[in-house]
Amino acid sequence: MLAPLALAQFICSFAGSNMNVMINDISHDLDTTVQGVQIVITLFLLVMAALMIPGGKATDRFGRKRVFLVGLAVYGVGAALSAVAPGIGVLILGTSILEGVGTALLIPPVYILTKLLFTDLTSRARAFGVIMAAGGIGAAAGPLIGGLITSAISWRAAFAFQVLVIALIIVLSRAVEDPLPPDPQRRFDVTGAVLSAAGLVLIVxxxxxxxxxxxxxxxxxxxxxxxxxxxxxxIRHEERSGREPLLSTSLFRERASHLGLITQNAQWLLLMGTSFTVATYLQVVRGYDAIETGVIFTAATLGLLFSSLAAERLARRLPQRTLIMAGFVLAIAGIGALISLVAGTPSPWAFAPGLLLIGLGLGVMLTPSVNVVQSAFPEEQQGEISGLSRSVSNLGSTFGAAIAGTILVADLTENAYAAAMATLALTAVVGLFAASRLPPAAPPAT
Known part of the structure; x- marks a missing residue:
């Protein structure tokens, strides 16, 4: 049951980062610019973030497995369309719109089904750890896998790879059962969905x-x-009127959950911001190709994989707050290394220590942040909090690509690279402060 859920998180995270190493290939093939490719990536992440809350709410009305399968189908169509895109417009439709919508539908059921299917605390914590590790590895390994496919075949083959993975997930999903029946009478707050999505879209x-x-x-x-x-x-007005809003206001009263959401946003902002900034700098400024760029990112992948595998043992020994704080400290040290070492030498391996530290830090703190948020609410609110949690995380990814990318693309130089990375370091400091305010005795693992 866990394999299709973990694979789904992997491929969605992979999609958010693998395009970073295809910037030159896509821009040349489709006659566009670096900024054009940045817009495709950012819009994909934005559509995910904007629709994740409605996607989570839809699971209650239509059923978690049904929404999951519909999301997979929409995503697969988008990936297939992107593989044959003749221009940037079709690529935006396939990648940014259809893949974004598909992801927003399939990711909330992943976390809700995990919560429902794994009933004891130990197995549930292990399951969440596997899924978060799959997501982090997908994002960190995206540049390497994407670089290998692009260099060996074409950037279009990377989208064909996604179609194959989606087909595999659909086959494996036959083993997944939805423990709760859908509730067709459940109200869906259309106005709330439009307001929340429009607000997020305009900000980005x-x-x-x-x-x-x-x-x-x-x-x-x-x-x-x-x-x-x-x-x-x-949503306050809807609750006072006795109607069910898109999100319950009770979700905003839990202090530990608030702080956990801030750390999630900062973590994914760091991951996607670093991935886009370093990948763009390597290709556009240093002139590396897709495979060379992907190989350099191996350090981050290995760091994240190692710390993710150790996360379960660490969680039994240390409070979740300690793990999240340690993760941000490692990430800040990694950004410092990426700025100082890269400025001091032209060697591509100067990127390795910093990326390794960032990978280690992210692997340590991704799962504890999810545990803090999900554990704060009962089962009947898992649809809402899962959608909100994934929306906040994906909004962090969007901000990472948008903020760091905008700084870098405006002036593709050493100074712009350093400014973008310094901005990411500031985000890590905010995340560290939020983590330090979490309750010393963290809630039990979900």
Missing amino acids: LGILAADDDLVLMIVLIAVGILLLAWFLHW
Whole structure:
């Protein structure tokens, strides 16, 4: 039962990072720019983040396994369309829209089904650890796998690879059973879904507009914030009126959950921001090809794999707060190494120590952050909190690609690379502060 769920998280995380090593190949083949490819990647992550909350809520009404399979089908169609894309417009449709929508539908059921299918604390903690490790490895190994496929065949073959994995997941999903029946009478808050999605979309579009039009950036971000404020007002109004909103306001009253969500956002911002910044810098500034770029990222993959495998043993010995804080400290040290060592030598191996430290840090803290959030709520709220949790994490990935990418793409130089990485370090400091405010005695593993 766990294999298709872990594979689903792996392929969605892989999709978010493997395009980073195809920037030159895609831009040359489709006659676009580095910024054009950045927009494709960022929009994919944004569609995921914007629709993850509605996707989580849809599982209650239509059933977790059914939504999971529909998401897989939509994702597979998007990947197949991307593989044959004749231009950037079709690539946006296939990758950014269809793959993004498919991911938003299939990821919430992964976490809800894991919570429901693994009933004792030990097996559930192990299952969450496997899934989070699969996601982290997918994101970290994306550049290497994508680079190998691109160099050996074509960037289009990387999307064909995704289609094959999706087909395998659909076959394996026959072993997965939904423990709870769907509730067709369950209300779906369309207004709340539109407000939340529109607010997130406008904020990220504002960040992307930063290097072109400062006034437009401010307007888009301001309107996005107003829409999110309207969304919060709307769900309070719906609850007071006795109707079920998109999200229960009780989700925003749990302090440990708030802090855990902040750490999740910071972790994925770090992962995707580092992946995009380093990959773009290696290809555009240093002139490395896809396979060379992917090989350099092996250090991050190995670090994440090693710490993920050790995470279960560490969780039995150390509080979750300690693990999350240690992860951010390692990530900050890694960013410092990426800035200082890269500036001091032209060798590509100067990237290895920093990427290794970041991988180690992320592997240590990804699972504890999920445990902190998921454990704070009962089973009847798992659909809501799973959607919110995955939305916050994917929003972090979106911000990573948008913020660091915008700084870098505006001026592809050594200084822009250092500025982008310094911005990511500041995010890690915010995550470290949030982790330090978590309760000393962390809640039990989910």
